[in-house]
Amino acid sequence: MRLEKKKQQTTNDLINMKKNTLHKTNLGHSAFRRLAQACMSILLLLAFTTYTFSQxxxxxxxxxxxxxxxxxxxxxxxxxxxxxxxxxxxxxxxxxxxxxxxxxxxxxxxxxxxxxxxxxxxxxxxxxQTDTRSMDEVVVVGYGSLRKSEITAASTNIKAEDFRQSGARNAMDLLQGKVAGLQITRSGSNPNTGVALQLRGATSIAGSNSPLVVIDGIPGGNLDLLQQADIESINVLKDGSAAAIYGTQANGGVILVTTKKGAPGKTRFDYAGYVSRDFVQRQPDFMTAEEYRQKIAEGVIAPNNDFGDNVNAFDQLINQNNTSQYHTLAVSGGGENNNFRASAYFRDLQGIARENGRTEYGVRANFNGKGLNDRLTTQVDFATNLNNANLLGGGGWEWAYTRNPTLPLKNEDGTWYYEQTTTNEVARLAEEHNRRQQQTTTLAGTAGYEVIPDLKVNVFGSVQRNAWVDGAYASLASEPSMENSVGALGRAYQSSRLEMKYAFEPTISYNRVLDDIHSINAVVGYSYRYEVNQNFDATNYGFQNDVFEENNLGAGDQLIAGRAGMGSYKNDNKIIGFLGRINYSYDGKYTFQGIYRRDGSTRFGENNKWGNFGSIGVAWHMTSEDFMQNIRFLNDLKVRANYGVTGNQEIGNYMSLVTLGTGNNYIYPDGAWRQTYGPTRNPNPNLRWETKHEYNVGVDFMMLNGRLGGAIDAYRRITKDLLGTYTSQQPPFIRDNIFTNVGQISSNGLEITLNAVPVRNEKVTWTVDLIGSTNRNRMDSFSDDTYKVSYRDFSSIGGFGALGTAIRVFEGSRLGDFYGKRFAGFTEDGRWLFYKRDGSAVPFDQINDSRTDLENTDLAVIGNAIPKYHLSLNSTVSYKNFDFRVFFRGRFDYDILNTTQISYGNQIALPNNLLNEAFTRHGELNDTYMYSDYYLESGSHVKLDEMTLGYTFKLNNEKIRNFRIYVTGTNLALFTKYTGVDPDYVNDTGIGSENTNPLGIDGRGLYPNTRSFLFGVNIGF
Known part of the structure; x- marks a missing residue:
């Protein structure tokens, strides 16, 4: 191994000047902080002023x-x-x-x-009064609200009091384990990453599998603007009947978020806050320096690989002071005709990794008014979020695991120790930065006018603005400066992005009850949505000093040399829709719902701009029948059945058009070099929507005076006209592939929700919620008369050995099937043995491992990456002033490919650091890297996800309405046979086409899973 020592270069005078003048002042950050402090001050001033009027x-x-x-x-x-x-x-x-x-x-x-x-x-x-209609609460649905008894679709409504208490980093975390059929996957505890959402399994190959999120009527609302304390309820529309009102945007289902609003009465103030701390829960068992030297002493590793130091690289990347905090203050009040609610918050999230966190400030406000004898209603909603994110840390874990633990981090003279075979992540954290400043703002307004009794006209409009600036810089002493191919010191990068979304949706609604038995609820409307995105980025090298960092890109000398880079783009899309829904209920017993929507999108071909979507649904409220009145243990029983069609237009813009891209530079007769352009995509005027056809039958029930209730749903889904890329013939096509509609996916599933109250008296209340779901999907076809494909490969394995992809889906098979060799053992000298088709065990060089010769290959389906079963259990006990909540959840019957074991459980990788299992569990192995079922492990697991103990003070105080404190622990225990870090962090959504987080692959450098502890306070005054 060749090692090189490289001296740090410093410009102390300039750097000191920089610290006193430019970037370290962080003007944007300071402005954000002053704005948030001003908002908080105003709200606090209002709070203490209002005290004098409290009665x-x-x-x-x-x-x-x-x-x-x-x-x-x-x-x-x-x-x-x-x-x-x-x-x-x-x-x-x-x-x-x-x-x-x-x-x-x-x-x-x-x-x-x-x-x-x-x-x-x-x-x-x-x-x-005894409640014969205990399921008759009003629930928000698409473009309106309905009584729960009138809903014919499968939906789950989660109220604020049922949310998790774990200090959610993303609003969707609040739903974890609360909604049957909803999968939420996070790839780690990184505060700068989001979650992957999927309802009822995958429905698309190239399109989105995520549900549409609607926040206070705003389609595609930004989750960064949502805080737990501001959310009133979340309603999840799971089937095609409920989601059809959103047409092309609802193929993955719909999540409706309703934020808290003001109410008539005295001005009220509510504070919520917490502090939390993360601790590493599990990490791979790599050798320590002492264990590494023991292998040297045993002759396993050559002596010249001991460089004399003792470094735990993993600990070097850990932020030991990762305390996070959150504070929010809300004020609400008003009169009968006008009311308001406003909140401001501050959140400082620190990751378990160094240089990895974000600071947020935000304000949300809504104003509601009535006039003209209550015939006119208005509502204005405003929200803004300012955040500064540190994006530098959060990676480098694979380096930490595999780095020789005897290598030093610094030279004797204090300069960083660099070598050519691996990087120095600790130096990177010290000599580089990568920051983002982002502002997200939404403004929405609604005006409604009752033209005649029961007939109302509403106009809704919204604007969303999301803008950020990224800045990254590697100093003169950084490793990229020392070892880049350009040969220039210092590297700077800056980019800016602006996203704008506009929505305009007028509707007319009619609600009337005739003769006390005929209930009609109808709405018709028009929907217009426009989105535009633009981006600019630039990179340069060769700086004389580190004073200006990325804030003076032109100072780098590689701009003149032609080695600097820059790019920009702008794209947009538009959706126009016409919609209608009618609900009819007879005598509270029988309900019918019909929905129709016609959408047009600029994303599809000129021959298929418009698509038609809709649904029908019926419900029978059986306990309203006379013959059910003597069944006293049954309080409520409703049977539902529906059918709905939705579409998927969540693909890239301009996919149906010929697009131009830059080609090579050519010299012209005048001696000048000029850029050329050429087509990058074939046109497809017939490109159209994916359409999902969904059938659902379900039962809602409540019995034993409300002690036991729940819902059971069974469904079948068929997604037709799948979007995807296929090989095209040249000529007549310009390019060798085309984006088109071919194929079909189907799935069946069952969902069960049970809510029980085993104990309820004046001192103790015990509630138990059990939620379970199962889903089985099938790739019906990949081909049609024009495009023939019998299988597709997904989920690149990565790592050593060029092992290809792990998942292959055949026509007629399940999604998520692992396809590879079947392990049969080892030879006496540690070589691989695999099974042939006839069942005989032979060395690797005697099997047919062809991935194309399907008639003779010895490869086979060896596992599946998609869980068959999801289960969660929530138990809450309240005793006097105490409340105690325990939440378990699990996934069962699926497999994970442990690529950490593939790459670092094999002694062939020495003298890199390895897992201790390379010498124990894999001690027989003396061969190259191979992908087979040897490295497949069961991902089945149960997790003690949350435990909360709270105490509510009952104060006889005119000033303080409520005062609660609580402590919460999250990710407290994991029960699994999986040997990796955490099976819960391995992606089990989609079908494996994701590049950054492939299905069923654990990855080798996942962000550590953490156990968190939180102390929180809620005060109302």
């Missing part, structure tokens, strides 16, 4: 049953729009702090909820 007092009462006039213990009494709540004692009595004119919400399982305006009273009596 809270204690309201006492008793709750009884209308059936037998007996007192009801354990009834929840809440001040509407607040977190102030209590429960009745064994005699049905309660007391709560409330203000004059405030509304109390009284609810109890098996009884109809009530809202009571206390006026000037300090004592009230509440009589609850």
């Amino acid at each position: 809270e007092r204690t309201v006492r009462g008793v709750v009884t049953s209308a059936t037998d006039q007996n007192p009801l213990p354990g009834v929840t009494v809440r001040a509407k729009g607040t977190n102030s709540m209590t429960a009745t004692d064994s005699e049905g009595r309660f007391s709560i702090n409330a203000s004059e004119g405030e509304v109390l919400e009284v609810s109890f399982i098996g009884y109809a909820p009530q809202e009571i305006n206390i006026g000037t009273r300090t004592s009230i009596q509440v009589v609850l």
